[in-house]
Amino acid sequence: MSDDSFREFVVARGPGLTRMAALLCRDRAEAEDLVQDTLASAYAGWRRIEATASPEAYVRRMLVNRHVSWWRRHRGRVESRAVVPDVATPDPTDGAALADAVRGVLAILPPKQRAAVVLRYYADYSDAQIAEALGCTQATVRSQISRALAALREPLALTEIGRTERTRT
Amino acid sequence: MNVEDLVRERLHQAAEQIPPIADLPASAVEQGRRRRALRRAAVMGGVAMAVAVSGGAVALVHNGGGSRSVIRVSTAPPTHCPNDGAKGGAPWWDAWADTRQQGRIDSSLVAAASRYWYGVSKPPEPLCVYAGGTTPDGSTWIMYTASHAPHLMQWLQGLDGLDIDGHYEQTAVPDRTWSAFLAESVAGPHELWQEHRWLIIVGKPGTTQIDYSDDGSTWRPLQTHDGIAVAYVAQDRPPAASRIRLHDKQGVYAEGTPPGADT
Numbered sequence: 001m002s003d004d005s006f007r008e009f010v011v012a013r014g015p016g017l018t019r020m021a022a023l024l025c026r027d028r029a030e031a032e033d034l035v036q037d038t039l040a041s042a043y044a045g046w047r048r049i050e051a052t053a054s055p056e057a058y059v060r061r062m063l064v065n066r067h068v069s070w071w072r073r074h075r076g077r078v079e080s081r082a083v084v085p086d087v088a089t090p091d092p093t094d095g096a097a098l099a100d101a102v103r104g105v106l107a108i109l110p111p112k113q114r115a116a117v118v119l120r121y122y123a124d125y126s127d128a129q130i131a132e133a134l135g136c137t138q139a140t141v142r143s144q145i146s147r148a149l150a151a152l153r154e155p156l157a158l159t160e161i162g163r164t165e166r167t168r169t
Numbered sequence: 170m171n172v173e174d175l176v177r178e179r180l181h182q183a184a185e186q187i188p189p190i191a192d193l194p195a196s197a198v199e200q201g202r203r204r205r206a207l208r209r210a211a212v213m214g215g216v217a218m219a220v221a222v223s224g225g226a227v228a229l230v231h232n233g234g235g236s237r238s239v240i241r242v243s244t245a246p247p248t249h250c251p252n253d254g255a256k257g258g259a260p261w262w263d264a265w266a267d268t269r270q271q272g273r274i275d276s277s278l279v280a281a282a283s284r285y286w287y288g289v290s291k292p293p294e295p296l297c298v299y300a301g302g303t304t305p306d307g308s309t310w311i312m313y314t315a316s317h318a319p320h321l322m323q324w325l326q327g328l329d330g331l332d333i334d335g336h337y338e339q340t341a342v343p344d345r346t347w348s349a350f351l352a353e354s355v356a357g358p359h360e361l362w363q364e365h366r367w368l369i370i371v372g373k374p375g376t377t378q379i380d381y382s383d384d385g386s387t388w389r390p391l392q393t394h395d396g397i398a399v400a401y402v403a404q405d406r407p408p409a410a411s412r413i414r415l416h417d418k419q420g421v422y423a424e425g426t427p428p429g430a431d432t
Contacts (some may be wrong), residue, residue: 003198007194011194015187020188022183023183039200040197042201043198045336101183118392122180149172149176152172152176
């Protein structure tokens, strides 16, 4: 077992995994837990993961699976928001505010829809890859994404308008 | 801008603003070492049953060689059991004579196990599943060997068909008479090391009773079904002094330390 190779992997890929987790999760603390937990598992199986064609893809899949498992475990307690929240118009010069606004918009989605959207539009997964990761059919993936886009259209457009208006001033 | 482009752009913009986690490499290694130590400590013992996995619906059948039962699970990988068909594997294989099952065996988890080492880019790996079941809080587990390493007994835990990373492996040797696995609770909070655990114990064929002791002296008989018992562990691992004791018709035949207790 090479700690060095695992450390190198985490140094190189950890920030990307953290970004993905932050988009999948409701808050930063949950995202950090998800990343730490996933990497702890990856360390335990690093010998075999390292031997795969793409360790990063493998660990990403672990992260997504773990995320899905978590929300399945807590689905009774984790309710998606039934109404669209007020979307604060982000200041385009304030990247953190923009990130918060986008995550706020994503929070209106049920976890599985959010995961499907993140995998499709952030991780560039295919329908088949998303179906594999989420344990559902490709048809379900397409319908989930379709519903998600319908829900996101208005609030995301608001952030776009806000951004444009502020940029003009 | 259409909504798909907008979503894509916003996600990438938001992601760029996510700060890295401080000291992530060091903390990941530290937590990983702890988890690995826990899994390595998992005690492997004997073997039990002949639940072979192959194509078809879930059913009990008999092969032509005698009374051995096999479970056929849909969407599962092909069977690869040393004692399936030709005899002559390791001696302990022949001791497996009865189905060992506590609760349902999740065929999706079996399928996940067949891809555990190789991901989805290759065909499912042939497995031989010896025991399986469902924990009291609803996760599923299987105990199996895989064709790429038939000398390794492996355990895998899942939830709703997904592998949830409860996995360990240990060399299977002929004189082992029992095996145990520490399954992560799925009912509690997900702060990994603050959860309770389920200690799953599988005894050799003929096991009539399994006991567990927190302190090594006060024994608690566990409900034992088909040589399988599950103990509740109210913390992330059994206490250091904890012990497992297994009986057959002649009395106690084995006593040992549960997985995780000596780490």
